[in-house]
Amino acid sequence: MNPDIAQGLMQSVMPSSLMATAIGALFGLIVGMIPGMTISTGIIILLPMTFVLDPNVSIALLLGLYVAGMTGGSFSAILLNIPGTPSASATLIDGHPLAQKGEAGRALGISICSGFFGGMISFACLYFIAPSLADVALQFRAADLFSLVFFGLTIICSFASKSLIKGLLSAALGLAIVTVGMDPVMGTARFTFGDADLLSGIHFLTALIGLFAIPQLIDNLKGYIVGETADSPTSGFGSVLPSLNDLFGVRYSALIGSLTGTFLGILPGAGGPIAAFISYDYAKKLSKTPEAFGTGSLEGVAAPESANNAVAGGALIPMMTLGIPGDPVTAILIGALLVHGLAPGPLLFLEHADFAYGVIFSYFWANIFNLIIALIGIRFLVKLLATPRALLMPSIAVLCVIGSYALRNSLFDVYVMFFFGLIGLAMSWLKMPVVPMLLALVLGPQLEEHLRVALTASHGSVSVFFTSPISLLFLALSLVSVVWSVWMERRTRTSVLSAALAQDNAKAQELLAKGG
Amino acid sequence: MPMAFRNIAAALGLIVFSVWYAYLTSGLPDRSIMPNTPGPSFFPWVIVTIIFCLSLALLIKSTIELRHTGVRVGAIALPTRTLLMLGSFLVYVALLPHAGFIIASAGFFSVQMLLYGSRSPALVAVASIAIPVTLFLIFRYAFQIILPHGLFAL
Numbered sequence: 297m298n299p300d301i302a303q304g305l306m307q308s309v310m311p312s313s314l315m316a317t318a319i320g321a322l323f324g325l326i327v328g329m330i331p332g333m334t335i336s337t338g339i340i341i342l343l344p345m346t347f348v349l350d351p352n353v354s355i356a357l358l359l360g361l362y363v364a365g366m367t368g369g370s371f372s373a374i375l376l377n378i379p380g381t382p383s384a385s386a387t388l389i390d391g392h393p394l395a396q397k398g399e400a401g402r403a404l405g406i407s408i409c410s411g412f413f414g415g416m417i418s419f420a421c422l423y424f425i426a427p428s429l430a431d432v433a434l435q436f437r438a439a440d441l442f443s444l445v446f447f448g449l450t451i452i453c454s455f456a457s458k459s460l461i462k463g464l465l466s467a468a469l470g471l472a473i474v475t476v477g478m479d480p481v482m483g484t485a486r487f488t489f490g491d492a493d494l495l496s497g498i499h500f501l502t503a504l505i506g507l508f509a510i511p512q513l514i515d516n517l518k519g520y521i522v523g524e525t526a527d528s529p530t531s532g533f534g535s536v537l538p539s540l541n542d543l544f545g546v547r548y549s550a551l552i553g554s555l556t557g558t559f560l561g562i563l564p565g566a567g568g569p570i571a572a573f574i575s576y577d578y579a580k581k582l583s584k585t586p587e588a589f590g591t592g593s594l595e596g597v598a599a600p601e602s603a604n605n606a607v608a609g610g611a612l613i614p615m616m617t618l619g620i621p622g623d624p625v626t627a628i629l630i631g632a633l634l635v636h637g638l639a640p641g642p643l644l645f646l647e648h649a650d651f652a653y654g655v656i657f658s659y660f661w662a663n664i665f666n667l668i669i670a671l672i673g674i675r676f677l678v679k680l681l682a683t684p685r686a687l688l689m690p691s692i693a694v695l696c697v698i699g700s701y702a703l704r705n706s707l708f709d710v711y712v713m714f715f716f717g718l719i720g721l722a723m724s725w726l727k728m729p730v731v732p733m734l735l736a737l738v739l740g741p742q743l744e745e746h747l748r749v750a751l752t753a754s755h756g757s758v759s760v761f762f763t764s765p766i767s768l769l770f771l772a773l774s775l776v777s778v779v780w781s782v783w784m785e786r787r788t789r790t791s792v793l794s795a796a797l798a799q800d801n802a803k804a805q806e807l808l809a810k811g812g
Numbered sequence: 813m814p815m816a817f818r819n820i821a822a823a824l825g826l827i828v829f830s831v832w833y834a835y836l837t838s839g840l841p842d843r844s845i846m847p848n849t850p851g852p853s854f855f856p857w858v859i860v861t862i863i864f865c866l867s868l869a870l871l872i873k874s875t876i877e878l879r880h881t882g883v884r885v886g887a888i889a890l891p892t893r894t895l896l897m898l899g900s901f902l903v904y905v906a907l908l909p910h911a912g913f914i915i916a917s918a919g920f921f922s923v924q925m926l927l928y929g930s931r932s933p934a935l936v937a938v939a940s941i942a943i944p945v946t947l948f949l950i951f952r953y954a955f956q957i958i959l960p961h962g963l964f965a966l
Contacts, residue, residue, distance in 0.1 A: 348955045461870050465826065468862045472833060475856050482843065484852040487836055510901070517893050517927060686935075690924035691943055693901070694917050697908070698947065702957045707909050714905050718898070726822050727815065744855045756848035 304653025313356040320360025321665040328368020331378045332516045335365035336508050339628045341695045344702035351636040356658040363662040366604045370407040383568025383604035386576040390596030401534035406594050407601045408670045410550045414602030415663035417554035418609025429617040433642035439760045442746035443770035445739050448620040450774040452565035453732045454781035462728045470736025480745045493708040500737035501631040502700045502709045503716045509696045510717025511724045546598035549579040553602030561610020567623045568607045572600035627738045816878040823871035830864040912962020917944035
């Protein structure tokens with residue numbers, strides 16, 4: 297066996313790594329299950345703890361949370377008809393009707409097992425694809441890397457927003473923020489106003505905490521009505537261990553979901569919700585009983601759940617091999633690795649191959665622990681759905697402050713976090729997506745560095761981006777994603793207008809009929 | 813407030829921001845490794861151009877939408893709770909270096925619990941002290957992260 301693979305496997309099975317994976321999985325199930333708490337929030341809460349842990353243990357903890365968070369979201373989707381995470385939105389279409397028929401246990405069992413299946417498929421893809429992709433990426437020059445990162449940003453803008461202009465503006469603002477601090481090539485101070493705190497720039501984890509957590513706290517405040525208590529499932533739900541018959545019956549849906557989820561996870565910006573709905577749609581079209589979908593079909597649970605768990609593994613592929621995060625969670629994972637001096641990208645497999653394989657195997661263990669803990673612990677875990685928000689939300693707020701402070705032991709970062717919270721609220725008010733800004737904060741320094749290095753090497757000639765076939769390919773793909781996004785936006789607007797016109801016509805006809 | 817007006821307000825704000833950003837960028841030193849190669853101000857100039865153009869596009873698009881829909885300006889209403897939440901957060905962040913983590917967090921926690929609807933004074937009092945103290949001890953002794961101590965040097 298390759299010594300790096302063996303070393304990586306050894307690192308992942310160390311007692312500290314396994315314990316961290318299990319704790320992360322347990323925490324992830326809890327976080328995913330509680331509506332109003334997302335996986336990103338959970339990772340933000342655990343983040344300060346990872347600063348002092350060994351990198352292998354840190355990543356094992358966060359991967360456990362990531363994987364289990366996807367599964368946890370299905371619990372409240374099935375039991376309460378409220379998705380615990382956005383990725384579980386498709387699960388409730390068939391999951392809750394099953395619960396209403398008294399078959400919640402079956403739905404939960406299939407959800408957990410399908411998630412495990414999706415995770416294993418994406419683990420296989422991660423294991424076999426990632427090292428080869430890293431080898432290919434090592435051949436990339438500065439112009440190719442610039443175009444690749446540029447493509448990553450444009451595709452996120454296309455996916456993440458209904459309005460392309462707003463998505464691009466969000467990314468551009470993120471790039472503007474990234475220019476604060478020292479110039480990555482020459483070390484010149486930019487936009488620091490003489491302030492020593494700004495010399496080290498705005499840390500993207502601080503910005504991320506503010507952008508995600510504070511608007512979420514406000515959303516929970518708006519959604520909370522005084523005197524209302526959290527609902528908890530009152531009736532038992534029987535055995536969650538699925539029968540062989542049930543497992544056999546959903547095999548094709550789970551496979552469709554797994555492959556769809558893995559592929560969409562690789563695309564930056566696609567994410568769990570998109571993968572879940574697309575796989576639900578495909579599973580319905582290919583099912584022998586499509587009429588059962590929406591009324592309590594196990595296939596309707598298996599497809600989205602396998603998809604959203606497969607997304608996690610898929611998203612790890614570009615994260616580890618190219619340093620491009622597929623979603624906010626992998627962006628935070630990049631941050632967690634950077635804190636330990638480990639930069640995800642092709643060089644990770646070259647310089648720290650054992651660590652890279654350790655991450656891959658930790659992902660495997662995360663899926664194993666997710667399955668075991670979910671199946672055994674679900675009856676106890678669902679009682680946590682009754683946790684009062686009055687205790688939960690203030691705790692999250694305080695943990696956000698700790699998270700931003702602990703990064704550099706600086707109160708300045710806490711002020712920055714709050715400032716970004718206000719920006720997040722403003723963006724929410726404008727329906728401007730936050731994800732492109734976040735990814736621009738992560739990828740911005742690389743983007744500038746590759747751009748300037750490429751132009752310096754070519755003595756200022758921009759033809760360097762068009763003469764390299766790889767660079768040209770990524771730039772062409774960027775153009776395609778922008779054009780596609782514009783076309784989709786126009787198509788959506790046309791259908792909305794047509795529907796509105798049809799409605800107006802129907803109303804007019806009704807009025808005429810009444811008057812006649 | 814209708815979306816078109818929000819977009820116009822945002823576009824105008826971003827245009828002003830891009831002008832300010834361009835002014836700051838013009839003050840950056842002009843140096844580079846070799847002649848005809850990008851210096852520290854190159855990337856900011858690219859970004860400011862993109863922001864300006866996109867903001868202009870948003871302004872034009874929203875103005876056209878507004879003309880077609882003919883919607884009137886509405887008021888901006890920020891709920892009281894949201895303002896209280898943000899205000900208490902601001903006070904908390906400002907008090908941290910002076911009062912320390914435990915005292916500042918206890919006060920902030922109690923306000924937040926009330927905002928989230930807790931009506932039991934006993935629970936508010938106990939939780940506001942117990943949870944921040946527990947977090948302080950966990951991070952101080954388990955994770956070796958020293959939080960602002962203010963009046964208490966723990």
